[in-house]
Amino acid sequence: MLLNITVKGPEATQLGYLLGKHPDKYQTKELNFGLAHIFFPEANATSCTATLLMDIDTTQEMRQSRRDHFGRNANIKAGLDQYVNDRAYVTSSLLTTAISKVYSSALNGTCKFNPQLIDRTWDIQVELATVCVKGNADLIGRLFSPLGYTCKYEQVLLDENFPNWGNSPYYHLHLRTQNTIQQVLQQLYILLPVLDNQKHYYFKEDEVSKLLSKSSNWLDSHPESDLITRRYFGYKKSYQKAVQNVLQPPTEKPAETTANTEEESLTLHQLRHERVTQVLLEKGVKTVLDLGCSSGKLLQRLQQETSFTRLTGADVAAEALHIAARRLNLDHRQNQNPDPRTGLIHAALTYEDERFHGYDAALLVEVIEHLDPERLPALEEVVFGAAQPGIVVITTPNVEYNTLFPKLAAGTFRHADHRFEWDRKTFRSWAKQTAQRQGYSYDLYPLGEEHPIHGAPSQMAVFTRT
Numbered sequence: 001m002l003l004n005i006t007v008k009g010p011e012a013t014q015l016g017y018l019l020g021k022h023p024d025k026y027q028t029k030e031l032n033f034g035l036a037h038i039f040f041p042e043a044n045a046t047s048c049t050a051t052l053l054m055d056i057d058t059t060q061e062m063r064q065s066r067r068d069h070f071g072r073n074a075n076i077k078a079g080l081d082q083y084v085n086d087r088a089y090v091t092s093s094l095l096t097t098a099i100s101k102v103y104s105s106a107l108n109g110t111c112k113f114n115p116q117l118i119d120r121t122w123d124i125q126v127e128l129a130t131v132c133v134k135g136n137a138d139l140i141g142r143l144f145s146p147l148g149y150t151c152k153y154e155q156v157l158l159d160e161n162f163p164n165w166g167n168s169p170y171y172h173l174h175l176r177t178q179n180t181i182q183q184v185l186q187q188l189y190i191l192l193p194v195l196d197n198q199k200h201y202y203f204k205e206d207e208v209s210k211l212l213s214k215s216s217n218w219l220d221s222h223p224e225s226d227l228i229t230r231r232y233f234g235y236k237k238s239y240q241k242a243v244q245n246v247l248q249p250p251t252e253k254p255a256e257t258t259a260n261t262e263e264e265s266l267t268l269h270q271l272r273h274e275r276v277t278q279v280l281l282e283k284g285v286k287t288v289l290d291l292g293c294s295s296g297k298l299l300q301r302l303q304q305e306t307s308f309t310r311l312t313g314a315d316v317a318a319e320a321l322h323i324a325a326r327r328l329n330l331d332h333r334q335n336q337n338p339d340p341r342t343g344l345i346h347a348a349l350t351y352e353d354e355r356f357h358g359y360d361a362a363l364l365v366e367v368i369e370h371l372d373p374e375r376l377p378a379l380e381e382v383v384f385g386a387a388q389p390g391i392v393v394i395t396t397p398n399v400e401y402n403t404l405f406p407k408l409a410a411g412t413f414r415h416a417d418h419r420f421e422w423d424r425k426t427f428r429s430w431a432k433q434t435a436q437r438q439g440y441s442y443d444l445y446p447l448g449e450e451h452p453i454h455g456a457p458s459q460m461a462v463f464t465r466t
Contacts, residue, residue, distance in 0.1 A: 001054035001095055004127035012048035017114045018181045019050055020105045029102055033057060036098045054098055090132040090170060093193045099185060107185045124184055126175040130156065133171055134197035140173065142224050143191050150176045186214040194231040207233060208242045212319035217326035220295065241416050246295060246320045268448050268457050272365055272395050273301045275447055279462055280361055281305065283391055289359040291349050292367035296324030303339060311342045321346055350378040352386045361391035369396050369418045384438035392463040395447060397421045401457040424455050431461040440465050
């Protein structure tokens with residue numbers, strides 16, 4: 001199992017600072033499953049190569065007792081249930097675990113002695129011996145090419161002495177890209193087990209945070225994001241849904257009509273953002289607080305309007321805020337000139353927070369239905385009672401319209417995380433009572449093409465403080 005990382009260009013030996021390894025020294029690190037050897041076969045002013053060579057003790061791994069939640073032998077799924085196996089030689093999750101242990105500082109974006117190197121873009125070449133690909137070889141390009149890699153690979157014969165036996169599922173892989181070392185390591189960390197389609201350890205909940213933190217600026221826009229998520233979690237649906245909840249809200253589309261208008265060409269999700277933006281502009285709003293901002297797509301739309309002087313997103317999910325920071329150009333390591341109007345805060349929406357005060361408008365776009373109904377009074381007091389913005393905009397699905405979604409089973413919600421979905425009468429009643437209790441007037445609007453019986457797919461309430 002071999003990983004070569006080569007950088008080309010001036011001061012190439014500074015790769016040693018990034019990886020935390022001296023180019024003139026041969027080092028060995030002991031891991032739970034064997035030894036990791038690190039050395040530099042080439043280190044000069046214009047080219048430097050770091051080699052990570054793994055010496056895996058598969059017998060020791062096979063003897064470890066791994067059990068899943070049902071008490072089954074997890075070694076079987078990991079490919080470690082037989083003394084003779086390929087895990088010592090293929091670029092599997094054993095290698096990515098070694099990367100996280102041996103190159104931890106570079107993987108996590110730290111460099112003690114030369115911090116500015118973290119953001120430096122290099123001409124990087126990656127060589128991987130014996131990459132196991134479960135599926136067609138074109139999967140390599142489908143995973144790496146959208147991230148800017150040039151991919152070359154050669155399939156390995158099962159046995160060079162017996163070519164008639166045919167090809168193996170293993171490939172010798174060469175990648176080239178212009179990127180930072182951190183990004184390359186993070187992408188290898190995620191995508192190599194996806195190619196192999198198995199891991200040597202049992203999946204735990206922290207795998208969700210690992211995936212989101214190491215793919216925050218590319219997974220949501222990757223054309224194979226669904227495949228990556230499925231394989232990374234071993235097809236465990238609850239973890240896939242947790243990632244989907246952070247990366248993107250449900251993508252319902254309004255019912256098709258024969259009219260050919262720009263509005264109807266938008267997805268319902270986009271239409272909400274356009275309508276909310278229009279309301280804020282019509283009201284002359286300058287400062288906006290987006291509560292439950294998730295990955296920052298609405299804030300990204302609001303950034304396009306120069307009339308807004310302050311835009312703040314708040315969310316309880318740290319992973320979502322990390323993604324939003326990338327999307328909104330707020331990550332100082334990636335952008336030296338972030339938008340000065342925009343900021344993010346980590347906060348729960350059902351607890352009073354002084355940071356919510358002082359805004360012209362507060363937004364709750366497709367948020368309330370993610371709360372348990374008994375938590376809504378707390379949200380009401382936080383937003384209307386304590387923060388008291390001049391305008392509050394709330395959107396939520398209209399459950400009456402669900403029958404028009406052909407792929408939505410009867411009696412189910414549009415999103416797995418929804419705690420409720422209201423009909424128009426219930427939403428109107430809640431808006432009226434909330435406005436009366438808190439000293440606001442309110443107006444209700446449909447969102448999307450209206451059906452004569454079932455109404456619009458979504459509904460919006462605009463509260464104005466009186």
